[in-house]
Amino acid sequence: MTTLALKVTPNADGFGAEIRSVDLSRPLPPGVLHDVKAAFAAHGVVWFPDQPLTHDQLEAFTLQLGAFGWDPYVKPMEDRPHILEVRRDADETASVFGGTWHSDWSFQETPPAITILHAKIVPPVGGDTLYADGVRAWEALSPTFQAMIAPLRSVHSAAGPYGSKGFYAQEKGRTGMTILPSVEAEKAYTHPLVRTHPVTGRKALFVNPVYTVGIEGMTEAEGKALLAFLFKHMTDERFVYRHRWAANMLTMWDNRCCLHNATGGYDGHTRVMHRTTVAGDAPRP
Numbered sequence: 219m220t221t222l223a224l225k226v227t228p229n230a231d232g233f234g235a236e237i238r239s240v241d242l243s244r245p246l247p248p249g250v251l252h253d254v255k256a257a258f259a260a261h262g263v264v265w266f267p268d269q270p271l272t273h274d275q276l277e278a279f280t281l282q283l284g285a286f287g288w289d290p291y292v293k294p295m296e297d298r299p300h301i302l303e304v305r306r307d308a309d310e311t312a313s314v315f316g317g318t319w320h321s322d323w324s325f326q327e328t329p330p331a332i333t334i335l336h337a338k339i340v341p342p343v344g345g346d347t348l349y350a351d352g353v354r355a356w357e358a359l360s361p362t363f364q365a366m367i368a369p370l371r372s373v374h375s376a377a378g379p380y381g382s383k384g385f386y387a388q389e390k391g392r393t394g395m396t397i398l399p400s401v402e403a404e405k406a407y408t409h410p411l412v413r414t415h416p417v418t419g420r421k422a423l424f425v426n427p428v429y430t431v432g433i434e435g436m437t438e439a440e441g442k443a444l445l446a447f448l449f450k451h452m453t454d455e456r457f458v459y460r461h462r463w464a465a466n467m468l469t470m471w472d473n474r475c476c477l478h479n480a481t482g483g484y485d486g487h488t489r490v491m492h493r494t495t496v497a498g499d500a501p502r503p
């Protein structure tokens with residue numbers, strides 16, 4: 219069933235789309251929810267301007283898409299175990315949270331399918347989020363290279379950022395968010411390097427420079443060289459969409475087929491986002 223109500227405006231290349239004429243504060247009628255899911259499957263990143271939401275409404279919208287994901291290493295909001303506040307205060311000098319290309323929690327056995335970010339305070343300059351389309355990045359590779367990498371598995375770990383000696387454990391000067399480094403983060407999981415999307419059936423590259431640390435069966439030097447090529451290729455400007463926020467905008471992205479990267483450039487201004495995740499499946503080739 220389709221409704222005429224939803225207004226979907228995709229970017230020219232089809233990666234990313236704006237959705238209007240829907241009210242996310244109330245349960246979506248089945249036809250509207252169906253259309254939102256279809257637009258999301260088609261465009262990978264979708265955003266809904268002008269959606270003021272309470273915490274309850276943000277949680278209820280999230281649950282219409284699936285169960286909550288598991289969000290370790292960042293202290294959630296008080297009394298809201300499933301909402302993280304992604305916050306950087308005006309006087310803060312710490313690094314930008316999420317400020318390197320990644321797919322959320324890709325080190326988990328079943329990484330979150332979807333991340334939802336709801337903008338509360340948007341700085342007047344900077345603070346855009348970049349998105350990179352892992353589907354077109356895969357499709358742009360030569361058949362020879364595709365055949366070579368398709369059977370590979372890559373190793374993912376959260377040790378770099380969240381390990382007991384990781385980046386956040388060393389970092390000083392963070393005020394807006396409480397990061398909880400842990401030895402637990404030093405575990406590793408392997409995932410297919412190329413994964414097939416459970417909804418669309420399309421293949422996408424599934425590696426990222428924050429959590430992917432090697433290639434199964436390769437030496438460290440071999441794995442690093444292959445990954446360096448893939449990271450550069452995936453984040454080539456052909457595949458990247460730069461997202462500009464406005465207060466009360468809700469954006470959701472598909473961690474199964476795209477990368478994202480938070481940009482800075484707003485020192486002296488506060489930026490606040492509320493974030494939920496939707497659980498996903500174990501990646502399959």
Ligand code: OGA
Nearest residue numbers: 304316322346347480493
């Ligand atoms: C995240 C993230 C990007 C941003 O919340 O997972 O990467 O622009 N955020 O805040």
Ligand code: MN
Nearest residue numbers: 316320322478
């Ligand atoms: Mn992220």
